[in-house]
Amino acid sequence: MRIEASSISAQNEKHLKVHQRNFDFLTQNLSEKGCDVEQIVQKLSNFQVAIPSWALGAGGTRFGRFSFHGEPSSLEQKIDDVGLIHALTQTAGAISLHIPWDIPSDYTQIKQHASSLGISFDAVNSNTFQDQKNAKESYKYGSLSNTSKNVRQQAIDHNIDVIKIGEKLGSKSLTVWLADGANFPGQSNFQTALQHTQDSLKQIYRALPEDWKMFIEYKPYEPNFYSTVIQDWGTSFMLANECGEKAYTLVDLGHHLPNTNIEQIVSTLMYKGKLGGFHFNDSKYGDDDITVGSIKPYALFLIFNELVYGMENNPQNPDLAWMIDASHNIKDPLEDLIQSLEAIQEAYAKALLIDQDALRKAQENNDVTKCQEMLQEAFRTDVRPLIQQSRLKSNGALHPLEVFRTLKVREELIHERGKNTVATGL
Numbered sequence: 001m002r003i004e005a006s007s008i009s010a011q012n013e014k015h016l017k018v019h020q021r022n023f024d025f026l027t028q029n030l031s032e033k034g035c036d037v038e039q040i041v042q043k044l045s046n047f048q049v050a051i052p053s054w055a056l057g058a059g060g061t062r063f064g065r066f067s068f069h070g071e072p073s074s075l076e077q078k079i080d081d082v083g084l085i086h087a088l089t090q091t092a093g094a095i096s097l098h099i100p101w102d103i104p105s106d107y108t109q110i111k112q113h114a115s116s117l118g119i120s121f122d123a124v125n126s127n128t129f130q131d132q133k134n135a136k137e138s139y140k141y142g143s144l145s146n147t148s149k150n151v152r153q154q155a156i157d158h159n160i161d162v163i164k165i166g167e168k169l170g171s172k173s174l175t176v177w178l179a180d181g182a183n184f185p186g187q188s189n190f191q192t193a194l195q196h197t198q199d200s201l202k203q204i205y206r207a208l209p210e211d212w213k214m215f216i217e218y219k220p221y222e223p224n225f226y227s228t229v230i231q232d233w234g235t236s237f238m239l240a241n242e243c244g245e246k247a248y249t250l251v252d253l254g255h256h257l258p259n260t261n262i263e264q265i266v267s268t269l270m271y272k273g274k275l276g277g278f279h280f281n282d283s284k285y286g287d288d289d290i291t292v293g294s295i296k297p298y299a300l301f302l303i304f305n306e307l308v309y310g311m312e313n314n315p316q317n318p319d320l321a322w323m324i325d326a327s328h329n330i331k332d333p334l335e336d337l338i339q340s341l342e343a344i345q346e347a348y349a350k351a352l353l354i355d356q357d358a359l360r361k362a363q364e365n366n367d368v369t370k371c372q373e374m375l376q377e378a379f380r381t382d383v384r385p386l387i388q389q390s391r392l393k394s395n396g397a398l399h400p401l402e403v404f405r406t407l408k409v410r411e412e413l414i415h416e417r418g419k420n421t422v423a424t425g426l
């Protein structure tokens with residue numbers, strides 16, 4: 001199924017008058033405060049977030065999995081799903097593949113298919129947290145950190161294969177997330193595990209094409225519950241520095257212990273030019289992978305405030321790779337992803353309202369009350385007309401979720417694909 005621009009604009013017709021009124025009202029208010037509304041709308045239009053191929057099927061938990069039917073059962077269909085989200089939101093122009101879940105059989109055809117939908121290939125992700133069928137070695141006790149040289153070599157080779165697959169697709173980065181760690185005290189020698197991981201990452205780094213980046217993700221716990229080799233941003237940062245200038249830290253919002261000040265981590269990494277990418281999701285307790293902005297929208301806004309500051313003031317930091325990394329246990333993944341994209345755009349738009357120079361001045365003067373007021377004033381502004389305007393300009397939907405339902409997208413997908421298809425992924 002494809003959604004034509006004409007059916008989106010027909011749906012937009014119904015809301016145009018109200019949208020114009022809201023947008024004009026907000027534009028006037030913001031302009032009086034010195035905001036450049038046109039520039040903000042342009043920045044929102046330019047902002048693209050990759051959709052992970054593994055988030056298009058039902059996620060499930062270790063207790064069960066409930067299908068919502070019509071899941072994509074091939075890479076082509078996963079790209080179709082991202083195409084649907086992108087047609088509606090104009091914000092999801094890329095897909096991030098996980099290997100070996102998504103190995104293309106015909107590269108030329110898959111590239112043509114993606115580009116016909118305006119979709120490019122973002123970071124490729126390696127998988128050394130599961131054993132693959134017929135694999136010689138097992139990752140039960142780790143991959144890049146394993147005590148066995150043969151296991152480490154298999155994991156290194158896999159990452160190099162993933163780079164080769166990504167090259168054929170036009171990807172420009174590799175994301176490495178390791179489940180390596182220990183479940184019990186005493187199980188692992190921390191220093192040896194770290195040393196092995198560093199050596200293995202350096203070997204993968206050497207295979208990286210000139211114009212590629214390597215992103216090193218960290219996570220405090222799960223699936224190992226006592227220790228994780230790359231447990232925090234400091235370890236990732238240290239490893240990225242050891243590897244070289246093309247290696248960066250990747251921040252996944254769910255990979256922090258409760259109440260961690262993620263905005264400060266973001267700021268430190270950008271200051272050092274080492275923040276490479278971002279995985280968006282939200283959580284209440286752990287790596288819950290739920291809809292972005294559903295639990296802590298203010299924290300997300302504070303993170304975006306630092307990102308905006310960094311994007312304007314840290315030329316030493318490269319452009320960031322944005323991706324949603326969520327799991328959909330009970331909601332339709334496409335609806336959930338649309339909600340996440342909206343929440344990301346909202347936090348970004350609110351952060352763009354902050355007058356960074358004025359904030360700096362208030363900070364220099366230690367005017368704490370004013371600093372807080374400035375942030376909260378921006379956060380309390382309803383910026384949705386700005387996001388809608390940016391979508392309208394790019395032929396997206398004013399109300400993507402409503403159009404998704406009005407056009408009966410899920411029903412159509414079930415009709416095309418059948419009820420019991422299952423997407424690859426976790």
Ligand code: PSV
Pocket residue numbers: 054125177217219252279287325426
């Ligand atoms: C791990 O929890 C993670 O966030 C990594 O990004 C993985 O690649 C992804 O989830 C999918 O398992």
Ligand code: MN
Pocket residue numbers: 217252279325
């Ligand atoms: Mn992640």
